Amino acid sequence: MADKPTRDGFGEGLLELGRTNPSVVALSGDLEDSARAIWFKKEFPARFFSVGIAEQDMIGTAAGLALMGKIPFACSFSQFVTGKALEQMRLAVCYQRLNVKIAGSHGGLSVGADGATAESLEEFAILRSLPEMAVVVPCDALEARKAAIAAAAYPGPVFLRLGRAPTPLVTTPDDPCAIGRANVLRDGADVSLVACGIMVAHALGAAELLAKDGVSARVINLHTIKPIDRATLLAAARDTGAIVTAEEHSVVGGLGSAVAEVLVQEHPVPMRFVGVKDRFGTSGDPAQLLKAFGLMPEDIVKAAKDLLRLKKTAVGSRL
Amino acid sequence: MPTRPDLATLRKLAIDIRQDILRAIAKAGSGHPGGSLSMVELLIGLYWCALRHDPKNPAWPERDLFLLSKGHGCPALYTVLAFQGYFPKDELMTLRRYPTRLQGHPERNSPPGVEIAAGSLGQGLSMANGIALADRLDGRRRRIYCLLGDGEIQEGQVWEAAMTAHHHKLDAVCAIVDANQLQQNGPVKDIQDIEPLPEKWRAFGWQAIEINGHDLAQVLGAYEQAAAVKGQPQVVIARTVKGKGVSFMELNPAWHGVAPKPDELERALNELEAARA
Numbered sequence: 001m002a003d004k005p006t007r008d009g010f011g012e013g014l015l016e017l018g019r020t021n022p023s024v025v026a027l028s029g030d031l032e033d034s035a036r037a038i039w040f041k042k043e044f045p046a047r048f049f050s051v052g053i054a055e056q057d058m059i060g061t062a063a064g065l066a067l068m069g070k071i072p073f074a075c076s077f078s079q080f081v082t083g084k085a086l087e088q089m090r091l092a093v094c095y096q097r098l099n100v101k102i103a104g105s106h107g108g109l110s111v112g113a114d115g116a117t118a119e120s121l122e123e124f125a126i127l128r129s130l131p132e133m134a135v136v137v138p139c140d141a142l143e144a145r146k147a148a149i150a151a152a153a154y155p156g157p158v159f160l161r162l163g164r165a166p167t168p169l170v171t172t173p174d175d176p177c178a179i180g181r182a183n184v185l186r187d188g189a190d191v192s193l194v195a196c197g198i199m200v201a202h203a204l205g206a207a208e209l210l211a212k213d214g215v216s217a218r219v220i221n222l223h224t225i226k227p228i229d230r231a232t233l234l235a236a237a238r239d240t241g242a243i244v245t246a247e248e249h250s251v252v253g254g255l256g257s258a259v260a261e262v263l264v265q266e267h268p269v270p271m272r273f274v275g276v277k278d279r280f281g282t283s284g285d286p287a288q289l290l291k292a293f294g295l296m297p298e299d300i301v302k303a304a305k306d307l308l309r310l311k312k313t314a315v316g317s318r319l
Numbered sequence: 320m321p322t323r324p325d326l327a328t329l330r331k332l333a334i335d336i337r338q339d340i341l342r343a344i345a346k347a348g349s350g351h352p353g354g355s356l357s358m359v360e361l362l363i364g365l366y367w368c369a370l371r372h373d374p375k376n377p378a379w380p381e382r383d384l385f386l387l388s389k390g391h392g393c394p395a396l397y398t399v400l401a402f403q404g405y406f407p408k409d410e411l412m413t414l415r416r417y418p419t420r421l422q423g424h425p426e427r428n429s430p431p432g433v434e435i436a437a438g439s440l441g442q443g444l445s446m447a448n449g450i451a452l453a454d455r456l457d458g459r460r461r462r463i464y465c466l467l468g469d470g471e472i473q474e475g476q477v478w479e480a481a482m483t484a485h486h487h488k489l490d491a492v493c494a495i496v497d498a499n500q501l502q503q504n505g506p507v508k509d510i511q512d513i514e515p516l517p518e519k520w521r522a523f524g525w526q527a528i529e530i531n532g533h534d535l536a537q538v539l540g541a542y543e544q545a546a547a548v549k550g551q552p553q554v555v556i557a558r559t560v561k562g563k564g565v566s567f568m569e570l571n572p573a574w575h576g577v578a579p580k581p582d583e584l585e586r587a588l589n590e591l592e593a594a595r596a
Contacts, residue, residue, distance in 0.1 A: 057445045057479035064449020091439045096427045
């Protein structure tokens with residue numbers, strides 16, 4: 001099937017929610033086209049609220065709607081809503097334990113040519129540190145559609161990180177998307193590749209490459225960074241003894257850190273983090289940027305092979 | 320629904336409430352007396368007259384809503400809610416001390432009657448707008464009042480929300496600015512001038528009503544006048560005195576966020592008592 005951006009899947013899910021759940025409403029600050037909330041807006045104009053280019057007010061207004069029992073989806077760029085409305089997400093949404101859903105489109109490097117100011121590479125770290133906040137990163141458009149629907153059913157704040165660039169479909173319409181439950185897409189015994197977003201496709205690609213070299217890699221789609229699926233991660237650590245994480249996000253505080261927080265306390269194994277190395281983005285074609293930033297299947301393969309060597313050393317085997 | 324007492328009774332009530340605010344802050348050993356004392360008449364006008372509410376049923380779906388955006392004024396809100404019977408008055412003396420429902424800045428529904436969390440300034444008006452939008456969708460008619468500080472409206476989010484309320488013609492929303500003239504580090508006009516207030520709000524599309532915020536007749540009149548406005552949000556600009564009722568606290572920035580010591584509390588309570596005559 002043709003590549004498709006996760007934002008499109010989200011937009012379809014939001015539209016379906018509009019048709020099935022009268023409590024669902026949406027807000028945006030002049031980015032409803034970008035975040036694909038415009039399909040909902042066209043069909044349900046009375047349930048869509050334009051708040052101007054004002055992310056803080058958007059999140060506060062969403063909190064007010066949620067206080068009255070609505071399920072608001074506040075839609076923006078991932079960078080702008082995280083950067084500008086963090087205090088509102090913390091106090092008005094999370095501290096008040098409100099049922100607000102935040103859709104952050106143009107996540108990671110997918111905004112490409114627009115450059116560093118719009119490329120969000122820190123939001124996993126920032127948002128997963130907020131008590132009550134669920135952080136969900138769909139891996140393809142099919143999963144994004146399901147994630148929107150799952151978010152509406154999930155009690156409490158949810159952040160959905162979406163991409164602008166078309167990406168491969170790696171799940172099937174029948175695959176589940178339950179918030180907090182990782183999906184094992186491929187079994188393996190030598191190393192586990194734990195990824196979210198576009199990096200799930202690249203982890204699957206890496207597993208293919210590794211298989212050619214006789215390495216059996218398990219691929220885990222960790223679409224929910226928080227609440228994290230401890231059981232699936234611990235099983236992977238026990239069964240394979242080595243973990244590579246992969247994310248279109250900074251290696252500081254993101255998915256890799258979240259996985260390490262679980263494993264280092266309960267079942268430490270050698271790990272490698274594939275991600276953006278504590279730097280800002282830059283302008284370019286998204287596919288080009290993924291290469292330049294070391295986020296390709298080959299980069300995951302290299303990390304996995306490092307680990308396999310380490311497993312054989314005294315340090316590795318002691319772990 | 321409370322029956323509406325006369326102004327003389329409400330004025331005496333204002334003294335009782337000011338005294339209990341100060342007792343609670345003194346016991347806590349910290350808190351914000353100045354901005355709590357300046358808003359007492361504004362709250363009395365709401366809870367004893369303007370608001371449809373039921374202390375025995377704080378979650379009554381049809382109630383009018385009061386949102387305290389200037390969270391540091393919560394000792395005044397807690398005291399008013401206790402006087403209204405939302406929770407026992409004794410509990411006021413647990414203010415700010417672990418474990419307590421009376422947080423240093425408000426937590427939602429803690430105690431019952433506290434509609435929203437606040438304490439990071441500038442957030443209440445956006446929530447008021449969201450509530451009004453939900454009410455409009457659901458065909459529910461009620462008033463939503465949101466109390467802001469004058470220093471607080473230096474926050475940009477307030478003006479984002481002001482534009483949203485205007486754009487969506489949210490006539491259920493009534494902002495109240497407790498213009499008590501001071502903020503933490505001095506006079507508002509010196510820290511960052513926000514005047515002219517009525518003209519600013521009018522330029523943002525709001526109906527502005529300017530009053531003396533300690534004159535209960537004016538306060539009640541302003542709420543009635545605001546409630547009659549159709550098609551646009553309203554703001555009551557209440558000119559008040561920070562630390563109102565205690566001579567050594569009035570318009571003295573030192574009393575923004577400091578609790579009175581025992582001798583200061585006694586002097587303050589005596590001064591308030593003397594005003595009863």
